[in-house]
Amino acid sequence: MPDLPDVRRTRAVSRRDALRFAAAASAGLGAAALGAGAPTASAAAPTLIDFAAAQIPADAIRAAGHAGVVNYVSLSRPGSNFGAKPITLPYARSLNAQGLVIVSNYQYGKPGGTAPSDFTRGFAGGVADAKTGWGLHTAAGGGRSAPIFFTIDEDISRDVWNTVALQWFRGINSVIGVQRTGIYGGIDACQWAIADGVVGASSIPGYRWAWQTKAWSGTRIHPQAVLYQRIVDTASNPGPLVGGMRVDVNDVMARDVGQWNLHQ
Template identity: 55%
Template structure:
């Protein structure tokens, strides 16, 4: 997630665009020889400090972006929170996919701790904010919002605090529109406890897994995997003089605004 402070790292790849009408994810395509080749997976970016012009996202070979439907916390100077209707429309005008995510607080941030620490009532408030800003930016009422657990929580913390935050979110959005960003185990716990919804792609749920804190584990039901993570020691991918994280699309329905559900 863009606000992460301690993460691990990756190699930067060159990306190939996929057929937009079918939203193919790593699917087979026929070659002139009659054998099958495989298209590169779709890849999205999420931001660490500044918005990247949509035309530059497209020119770099990416397929879309995750946008923030959360307010800017006090003391931060990012220009990507909350996403504006103008920016979302510009992404779509370039044929790029748009996915909504939510993060307001951050670990150890004064007066704005990690969102999940605020329990059920905090989840209600965050769900209301997320829904309001998603709708204002043009997001459809069928698309999920991915809510961030942007640190290395354990099962006790999940059971005592975080799951209640998600239940508060569920009370506003419904389970079917609630997603999670977190490490592999957090994604698995959210699925097991029924607090995130199912993708229309069989076997997948609204789980956006980060490589950070996952210790090499993968959640097989995830629809997105954050493979490139900006840290103080690694700038990630540089676009328009800003660092971006990179996310691999794992399912045809990964929560994009453009897909009817």
């Protein structure tokens, strides 16, 4: 893992945090974090992979050294057929059997895709997406208190956040509650979601349900993000192969990233 920008402060580990860390370690995220859960450059963080095209065999994920997956609780867009959308109960059980953790993510639309970006549908869209996402999450065995990370897969302005995306998140909150709502996006979108109180908190003090991608983030990493998407698979910069498929790779920034088996 390359050195990360120095945007985090070292925190003292309390006895309560130590107990939380032990519980999280038993939930599959190892022992690579210090302080309130943040990894250092000298201690590689556990990693989760995300992918859409097909269900990668659990033994291949484990063999590649990853701690688990971020998997979709959303359907494929019209005209597409992504094998990993949505996660299914048999696939979730195969991951669990290999000791891998699972985190839920919702994304149906996409910029320039056959369905528009989800956040553009405002409050009513948030209500509908939360209902769909929660239904698929629970059908696959997702933890009842686990969050779903809802996706903003483009670089948006503060005005678009305030007038459109924020309303979408409030629609989501109205169905599943703030504590079960997370965000995927660049650093600005993560910051706005945290500041506006529409995403919940990790059990690790100081961390929120923010899954930050390096896209649209420059070299900055938000100090409250629980996941950081360090490798984004693109045609010009392919991600690593796992089970014969290219994947994105995410660094675990806190022991509690919303994994299902820590949120039953």
